[in-house]
Amino acid sequence: MSRRIELHDLSCYYGNRKVVDRITMTIEPKSVTAIIGPSGCGKSTLLRAINRLHETLPGARVEGRVLLDGDNIYDRSIDVVDVRRIVGMVFQRPNPFPTMSIHDNVAAGLKLAGVRRRDLDDIVEKALIAVHLWNEVKDRLRRPASALSGGQQQRLCIARAIAVQPEVLLMDEPCSALDPISTLAIEDLIAELKNDFTVVIVTHNMQQAARVSDMTAFVTVDGPGHPGRLVEYADTKTLFSVPADKRTEDYITGRVG
Amino acid sequence: MKSPMRVGTRETHDRATPRAQTRRRAIGDVLFERSVWLAACAVLALLIAVAAFLVWRSIPAIRQDSANFLTTRTWLPDDTPPVFGVAAIAFGTALSATVALVLAVPVAIGSAIFVTQYVPPRVGVWLGYCLDLLAAVPSVVYGLWGMLWLVPAMTPIQHGLATTLGFLPFFADPQGLTRQASRSIFVVGIVLAAMIIPIIAAVTREVIRQVDPGLREAAWALGATRWEMVRIAILPASKLGIAGAVLLGLGRALGETIAVALVLGTSFAVDFHLLVFGKNTIAANIATQFAEAGSLGRSALIASGLVLFAMTMLTTLLARAIIYRSGSRERSAFA
Numbered sequence: 090m091s092r093r094i095e096l097h098d099l100s101c102y103y104g105n106r107k108v109v110d111r112i113t114m115t116i117e118p119k120s121v122t123a124i125i126g127p128s129g130c131g132k133s134t135l136l137r138a139i140n141r142l143h144e145t146l147p148g149a150r151v152e153g154r155v156l157l158d159g160d161n162i163y164d165r166s167i168d169v170v171d172v173r174r175i176v177g178m179v180f181q182r183p184n185p186f187p188t189m190s191i192h193d194n195v196a197a198g199l200k201l202a203g204v205r206r207r208d209l210d211d212i213v214e215k216a217l218i219a220v221h222l223w224n225e226v227k228d229r230l231r232r233p234a235s236a237l238s239g240g241q242q243q244r245l246c247i248a249r250a251i252a253v254q255p256e257v258l259l260m261d262e263p264c265s266a267l268d269p270i271s272t273l274a275i276e277d278l279i280a281e282l283k284n285d286f287t288v289v290i291v292t293h294n295m296q297q298a299a300r301v302s303d304m305t306a307f308v309t310v311d312g313p314g315h316p317g318r319l320v321e322y323a324d325t326k327t328l329f330s331v332p333a334d335k336r337t338e339d340y341i342t343g344r345v346g
Numbered sequence: 347m348k349s350p351m352r353v354g355t356r357e358t359h360d361r362a363t364p365r366a367q368t369r370r371r372a373i374g375d376v377l378f379e380r381s382v383w384l385a386a387c388a389v390l391a392l393l394i395a396v397a398a399f400l401v402w403r404s405i406p407a408i409r410q411d412s413a414n415f416l417t418t419r420t421w422l423p424d425d426t427p428p429v430f431g432v433a434a435i436a437f438g439t440a441l442s443a444t445v446a447l448v449l450a451v452p453v454a455i456g457s458a459i460f461v462t463q464y465v466p467p468r469v470g471v472w473l474g475y476c477l478d479l480l481a482a483v484p485s486v487v488y489g490l491w492g493m494l495w496l497v498p499a500m501t502p503i504q505h506g507l508a509t510t511l512g513f514l515p516f517f518a519d520p521q522g523l524t525r526q527a528s529r530s531i532f533v534v535g536i537v538l539a540a541m542i543i544p545i546i547a548a549v550t551r552e553v554i555r556q557v558d559p560g561l562r563e564a565a566w567a568l569g570a571t572r573w574e575m576v577r578i579a580i581l582p583a584s585k586l587g588i589a590g591a592v593l594l595g596l597g598r599a600l601g602e603t604i605a606v607a608l609v610l611g612t613s614f615a616v617d618f619h620l621l622v623f624g625k626n627t628i629a630a631n632i633a634t635q636f637a638e639a640g641s642l643g644r645s646a647l648i649a650s651g652l653v654l655f656a657m658t659m660l661t662t663l664l665a666r667a668i669i670y671r672s673g674s675r676e677r678s679a680f681a
Binding site: 140142145147170171172173174177178180182184185186187188189197198201202246249250253 | 466467558560561562563564565566567568569570571574578579582583585
């Protein structure tokens with residue numbers, strides 16, 4: 090239940106401005122891949138191109154190909170809704186639907202997918218157990234999700250994303266709005282999630298990348314206004330101990346960015 | 347002029363400047379607080395003054411009314427003895443406003459969703475300006491359009507509706523009046539709807555634009571279609587604001603005078619036959635009768651104005667209460 094992601098010459102634009110420049114990389118199934126790089130290097134945009142969320146912004150477009158187990162998600166014959174059901178996403182800021190209950194938040198994607206009502210409770214429970222939120226919320230599933238703490242909300246959003254059983258899970262700086270304890274909880278969770286999903290995580294935090302990922306991609310820009318380019322993509326241990334590129338070394342040792 | 351003296355020594359400079367700033371800020375603060383307080387009081391005072399005027403001027407009429415003012419349907423205040431009541435015109439007011447809302451709300455919300463979610467932002471803004479222009483059209487123009495174009499155009503349509511859907515209580519035409527005349531509550535409802543759509547749509551549009559983009563993305567990322575995204579992310583987050591927009595529209599529909607007076611054929615019937623010629627509203631009744639009314643007649647019209655005032659106040663309060671209750675259920679989550 091997870092797929093190989095291949096990016097081929099992937100470029101992303103906002104209008105005429107190129108923000109990601111011809112990135113090619115392969116992400117293995119059932120692994121955690123971290124994308125690191127300085128602010129504004131296009132790493133979030135790159136991530137949002139993998140579930141075709143990038144194109145929902147005005148003027149945004151993509152060139153190149155993204156293959157999920159060989160199928161190009163940008164092919165004309167592919168329905169964008171199907172892509173997003175296979176490729177789930179967790180955002181930087183926890184974004185539960187504020188007027189919905191905890192239960193309904195987790196069930197939101199399931200209802201869209203047409204899951205039968207009587208099956209919902211069971212799947213919701215499993216998803217909440219998987220994100221270690223069940224014991225905290227099982228007595229108040231009908232209460233609004235907005236009552237939860239930030240860390241709980243983010244775990245709820247992960248539950249919402251995995252409830253529809255995607256095959257890829259994209260995480261866009263999922264811990265940057267959370268306190269250290271919640272961050273650790275999410276990081277532990279990521280380690281478990283890779284048993285079932287292909288996880289791609291964008292992070293500002295290099296320690297986090299080193300802790301949670303199997304592979305790391307370093308993306309950077311030559312200067313302000315330049316598009317992001319893939320500098321180095323390697324086994325996480327290798328990239329952090331013996332980076333091949335001088336720019337990677339400067340970044341991970343804190344000399345830039 | 348002062349600055350060279352203040353910087354005379356370093357010590358005085360350091361001490362004087364922050365204090366002067368504090369004092370300046372404090373004065374500005376006090377002035378601002380007083381002026382907003384005054385503004386709030388002025389609004390309240392205006393409201394009380396209007397209510398007091400209406401009560402004061404309507405007392406003579408209500409005293410001399412030989413019938414029950416609230417339940418009587420006829421309006422003959424200058425007869426002897428005077429017989430008049432607001433039942434028919436209050437009913438007509440509520441009915442015409444209801445028809446207007448039923449017609450306007452789906453169109454207004456739909457257009458706001460279309461303009462904000464279905465077209466590119468630049469086109470949406472441009473379309474928004476065009477819709478805003480409709481809100482600037484004076485109501486007398488809507489009235490003339492309704493009277494000269496819509497009424498004749500609607501005559502065959504209303505007759506068709508009455509003959510095909512006449513079994514529905516709202517479309518019934520027991521006396522066969524729809525063949526000739528269509529100056530009905532239904533046509534008035536259409537004119538009023540045209541008048542309030544731009545207002546409801548404009549406010550709804552702004553409310554929708556304020557919705558957290560993170561919620562849209564949450565819906566997109568779950569594989570929502572555009573309509574599903576609107577349904578699970580946009581509408582729940584903006585429902586309070588939309589309710590406020592509908593209230594604004596309702597207020598205008600309840601109080602609209604000239605457009606109704608131009609379009610509606612006058613009668614004092616109380617029934618739900620929307621397609622049939624006639625009925626009346628409080629505002630239109632005031633507009634058409636005031637000039638010819640005697641002193642008691644005028645007082646009676648002011649009394650009907652008091653009823654209209656009370657109706658709008660009540661609907662506003664009721665709607666606020668509903669909004670507050672649904673809002674507090676969400677807020678109580680934080681407690």
